[in-house]
Amino acid sequence: MVSSLSAFLGEIGRHQLLTPEQELTMGRKVQAMV
Structure with missing residues (x-):
């Protein structure tokens, strides 16, 4: 099991x-949403 x-x-x-x-790009996208 x-x-x-x-x-x-x-x-x-x-x-x-x-x-x-990619990590920086993703971080910027997340910050823009907050």
């Missing part, structure tokens, strides 16, 4: 991390 944590870690491991440029 797979624990919830193992399932979560397995799922997030399938996605690429944001590049520094």
